[in-house]
Amino acid sequence: MNRVTLRKTLISCALLGAVLLLAIVSMSLLGSERLPARASLCALASLGSSACGLTQDQFDILFQIRLPRILLAAAVGGSLATAGAGYQALLRNPLAEPYLLGISNGAAVGTMISLVFFGAIEWTRPLLAFSGAFAATFAVYRLARGRAGATPERLILAGVIVTTFLSSVIVFVTTLMDATRIRSFTFWLLGDLSGSSKALLPVAITITILGALALTLHARSLNLLMLGERDAFDLGVEVGRVRMVVFLVASLLVGSSVAASGSVGYVGLVVPHLARLSLGSDNRISIPAAALGGALFVIVADTVARTIIAPRELPVGAITALIGAPLFIYLLKRV
Amino acid sequence: MLEARDLTIRYDDRTAVADLTLSLKAGEITAIIGPNGAGKSTLLRALNGQIPRVSGVIMLDGQPLERLNRRSISRQIAVVAQEAELRFPVTVLEFVLGGRFAWATNSGWGWETERDLEVANAVIDETELSDLNARLMNELSGGERQRALMARALATEAPILLLDEPTANLDLSHQATLLTLVRKRCDQHRSAALVVTHDINLAAQFANNITLMKQGRAVHSGTPQEVLTPEILQEIFELRVLVDAHPITGGPRVTPIISA
Numbered sequence: 327m328n329r330v331t332l333r334k335t336l337i338s339c340a341l342l343g344a345v346l347l348l349a350i351v352s353m354s355l356l357g358s359e360r361l362p363a364r365a366s367l368c369a370l371a372s373l374g375s376s377a378c379g380l381t382q383d384q385f386d387i388l389f390q391i392r393l394p395r396i397l398l399a400a401a402v403g404g405s406l407a408t409a410g411a412g413y414q415a416l417l418r419n420p421l422a423e424p425y426l427l428g429i430s431n432g433a434a435v436g437t438m439i440s441l442v443f444f445g446a447i448e449w450t451r452p453l454l455a456f457s458g459a460f461a462a463t464f465a466v467y468r469l470a471r472g473r474a475g476a477t478p479e480r481l482i483l484a485g486v487i488v489t490t491f492l493s494s495v496i497v498f499v500t501t502l503m504d505a506t507r508i509r510s511f512t513f514w515l516l517g518d519l520s521g522s523s524k525a526l527l528p529v530a531i532t533i534t535i536l537g538a539l540a541l542t543l544h545a546r547s548l549n550l551l552m553l554g555e556r557d558a559f560d561l562g563v564e565v566g567r568v569r570m571v572v573f574l575v576a577s578l579l580v581g582s583s584v585a586a587s588g589s590v591g592y593v594g595l596v597v598p599h600l601a602r603l604s605l606g607s608d609n610r611i612s613i614p615a616a617a618l619g620g621a622l623f624v625i626v627a628d629t630v631a632r633t634i635i636a637p638r639e640l641p642v643g644a645i646t647a648l649i650g651a652p653l654f655i656y657l658l659k660r661v
Numbered sequence: 662m663l664e665a666r667d668l669t670i671r672y673d674d675r676t677a678v679a680d681l682t683l684s685l686k687a688g689e690i691t692a693i694i695g696p697n698g699a700g701k702s703t704l705l706r707a708l709n710g711q712i713p714r715v716s717g718v719i720m721l722d723g724q725p726l727e728r729l730n731r732r733s734i735s736r737q738i739a740v741v742a743q744e745a746e747l748r749f750p751v752t753v754l755e756f757v758l759g760g761r762f763a764w765a766t767n768s769g770w771g772w773e774t775e776r777d778l779e780v781a782n783a784v785i786d787e788t789e790l791s792d793l794n795a796r797l798m799n800e801l802s803g804g805e806r807q808r809a810l811m812a813r814a815l816a817t818e819a820p821i822l823l824l825d826e827p828t829a830n831l832d833l834s835h836q837a838t839l840l841t842l843v844r845k846r847c848d849q850h851r852s853a854a855l856v857v858t859h860d861i862n863l864a865a866q867f868a869n870n871i872t873l874m875k876q877g878r879a880v881h882s883g884t885p886q887e888v889l890t891p892e893i894l895q896e897i898f899e900l901r902v903l904v905d906a907h908p909i910t911g912g913p914r915v916t917p918i919i920s921a
Contacts, residue, residue, distance in 0.1 A: 329754060332772050418748055478748070543770050550759050552749050556742065559711055561817070562735030562763035607749040610770060 400621035407620025410594020428488030432462025433584035456581030517590030517643020592650020668717035692864035695874035760816030
């Protein structure tokens with residue numbers, strides 16, 4: 327693998343960005359309701375200022391339903407993949423992933439508490455989701471640190487403990503809900519973009535972009551942390567500060583994505599792994615590439631989820647887990 | 662250059678280093694010798710500011726260590742310690758370039774400069790790793806990895822080197838190469854080195870000073886001739902040894918006497 331340079335990073339990210347844009351446009355044409363391609367492209371190119379001959383219904387499907395959903399998928403995917411890449415570098419563990427470590431569950435508990443107790447106040451959802459994610463991150467980190475440091479196995483076990491504990495909390499909170507909401511909740515828990523709230527879209531997109539930037543700006547420190555906390559310390563990294571930044575930013579990313587769409591699993595595992603495989607382990611390239619790749623991955627997975635048995639839909643988390651779980655087994659054998 | 666005065670370090674209720682005073686001088690190699698658990702590695706970590714101390718001061722070029730920020734300490738002090746297990750694929754060049762972190766003007770998303778590459782390639786040459794430049798670290802043998810660690814420490818251009826068992830994984834010829842490299846740094850660049858080692862004879866040949874540690878205390882310090890005596894070594898290791906003159910260097914040569 328050649329050494330990563332600024333030039334290589336910019337070219338790779340520009341290419342991924344172009345593919346992402348292409349996916350956003352093309353996937354918005356797919357769905358249970360067929361839209362005329364040429365007119366839709368024309369309307370998209372005009373950013374919605376001109377209908378280009380689409381009927382009002384078609385225009386609304388494109389701009390009120392599909393595009394927001396695709397953009398949310400991009401935000402969720404970008405968030406989770408970036409958070410995964412951050413956790414992996416910081417915890418020195420290619421298996422670290424927000425869903426597997428129970429961090430998504432922490433955010434889910436926060437979201438549910440907000441829904442049950444502060445249902446009317448929408449902004450409490452991302453806030454409590456972030457708090458839940460941060461608490462879970464901290465719990466896993468402390469549990470995983472043994473006398474001999476955190477081995478990959480110990481980290482995953484800590485994740486299992488946190489996940490199962492929080493799952494029982496989720497079950498407990500679910501019993502406080504009325505029966506009609508439980509089914510939509512089960513879907514949401516698996517990761518579902520269909521019932522998502524539009525109000526959270528700008529928040530999710532902003533957090534994704536800022537979060538990916540923040541972690542990318544710590545990429546060089548993370549490169550050294552990947553080699554071990556002691557090594558990083560010796561070479562001049564302020565380990566405590568960088569760790570806190572990554573924990574906070576990653577929790578924010580997971581919190582906002584879970585608040586918007588539930589626990590979409592394995593994105594944080596699959597995408598950073600592919601980024602490292604194709605571009606190398608240098609976080610200066612793999613983190614921004616994971617952010618763009620994650621967006622792409624969840625857009626495609628969600629399009630599959632909403633078209634494969636149309637007009638019915640699968641939760642997108644079911645698709646990502648179908649792809650992610652076998653990869654996890656493969657990685658586990660190599661660690 | 663680096664000085665510790667009355668240093669005491671405790672882990673919970675166990676005292677790892679007690680009232681230790683030590684001074685590293687430009688151009689000199691100081692070896693730390695002592696039985697396992699004597700506090701040698703703890704001392705090395707403390708000198709770099711990684712382990713908090715109960716009492717005592719550490720001065721780096723006349724300034725208390727805690728007044729300096731992490732990056733400026735790393736430009737002054739480089740550490741070679743037992744490596745952590747690598748779980749991500751990193752090439753030798755990338756690994757060695759890690760040593761340039763403390764010099765980066767942009768520590769976040771900055772990129773290596775031409776000078777960083779020059780320095781890295783020069784130390785890769787010095788440590789005889791040029792052929793392995795593009796190889797992944799986890800494909801290397803233990804000895805090759807140890808040399809990459811050394812290369813990374815040299816790449817920091819820090820005038821103070823703290824080495825924890827730097828020769829542990831090396832064959833005879835690479836042991837000599839590595840210590841010659843440290844010697845050269847001290848002679849030509851007026852660097853100072855602290856070497857924690859179990860190899861008394863290697864220390865006798867390369868070190869200007871030897872400090873013998875036992876149970877956290879610096880029991881004896883001096884030139885190899887002064888401290889490598891049968892009496893002192895028996896006191897430290899509780900083992901009878903034969904000390905004679907090395908036929909070529911004339912320095913002390915230590916052979917344990919193992920009676921059946």
